[in-house]
Amino acid sequence: MIVIKVGGSLEGSAELALVEAVREARRREWPVVVVHGGGPRISKRLRDAGIELPFVNGLRQTTAEAVPHVVAALAECNREISESLARHGLPVQAFADGEVVIARDVGRDRTGEVGGVRVEAVRAAAQSGRVPVIAPFGRDEAGQPYNINADHAAAQIARAVQAPRLLFLTDVPGIYRDFEARDLLLDTSREELAMLLASGAFSTGMIPKVTAVLYAAEHGVREVWVVDGRDQDAVMCAALGQSDRRAVGTRLVGCTEGVTA
Numbered sequence: 001m002i003v004i005k006v007g008g009s010l011e012g013s014a015e016l017a018l019v020e021a022v023r024e025a026r027r028r029e030w031p032v033v034v035v036h037g038g039g040p041r042i043s044k045r046l047r048d049a050g051i052e053l054p055f056v057n058g059l060r061q062t063t064a065e066a067v068p069h070v071v072a073a074l075a076e077c078n079r080e081i082s083e084s085l086a087r088h089g090l091p092v093q094a095f096a097d098g099e100v101v102i103a104r105d106v107g108r109d110r111t112g113e114v115g116g117v118r119v120e121a122v123r124a125a126a127q128s129g130r131v132p133v134i135a136p137f138g139r140d141e142a143g144q145p146y147n148i149n150a151d152h153a154a155a156q157i158a159r160a161v162q163a164p165r166l167l168f169l170t171d172v173p174g175i176y177r178d179f180e181a182r183d184l185l186l187d188t189s190r191e192e193l194a195m196l197l198a199s200g201a202f203s204t205g206m207i208p209k210v211t212a213v214l215y216a217a218e219h220g221v222r223e224v225w226v227v228d229g230r231d232q233d234a235v236m237c238a239a240l241g242q243s244d245r246r247a248v249g250t251r252l253v254g255c256t257e258g259v260t261a
């Protein structure tokens, strides 16, 4: 099973790359799970509602008042991705209502973390030949929704389904060692990423993404990629786990010091 996280930053522009990658994986009988974000869409909804929320380390500090807007924006993103896959003949099962992620209260109001994953529902959908399309927010035991970062959700879902490969599709070609210099990491290691994270090389949404990459690699996901979702070659290369480095993107192979191309 492979997990593909579609960044909200892409706003639909990864459609073709996603469809082709899912098709190719299914041809090889690898089930695919899609997890999506929706940061910009959430921001727009909140702006329209006159709600302003700060981000701390890339995480939106969410209030109870903001939660319905977060849920509505994510449901909209979920519908768009699900409809796009279905339009291309790929059967889907949408999880747009916090059915998969069990939220954990971490004392940051309605910004939660992943406390668990309802993996049976995801497996059942995948086993019946459908592509689960999962919105990242979660509910606690009482059914209360919490806003959860989509990268964190994707990493936890990849761990829970024991996926050997996790892809993050985003709006940059990968993780930059130095953003200003556009110095792209190709093959990297946990040590290198942890060192760069600690040194402040990442800002905004790249902080939770790198945290999620590290979490996945430390919890059994063998191969983690961060690639530009608009670059069909890069997405395909990552989906198939090809070591051919003509296509650009950052790759972390778990439990190694980094691999050569």
Ligand SMILES: Nc1ncnc2c1ncn2[C@@H]1O[C@H](COP(=O)(O)OP(=O)(O)O)[C@@H](O)[C@H]1O
Pocket (backbone or CB within 6 Å): 006, 007, 008, 009, 010, 037, 038, 039, 169, 170, 171, 172, 174, 175, 176, 177, 178, 179, 201, 202, 203, 204, 205, 206, 209
């Ligand atoms: N070192 C870095 N390398 C790459 N991107 C970075 C880095 N630091 C910050 N970023 C920002 O992270 C953004 C991607 O994160 P985010 O906006 O959350 O995307 P997504 O919605 O795809 O998850 C990039 O557009 C870039 O502006």
Ligand SMILES: CC(=O)N[C@@H](CCC(=O)OP(=O)(O)O)C(=O)O
Pocket (backbone or CB within 6 Å): 006, 007, 008, 009, 036, 037, 038, 039, 040, 042, 058, 059, 060, 061, 070, 111, 112, 136, 147, 148, 149, 150, 151, 205
């Ligand atoms: C807690 C938190 O920050 N939640 C995120 C959820 C969406 C998300 O992560 O979307 P991207 O993949 O586009 O970043 C948010 O409110 O933006």
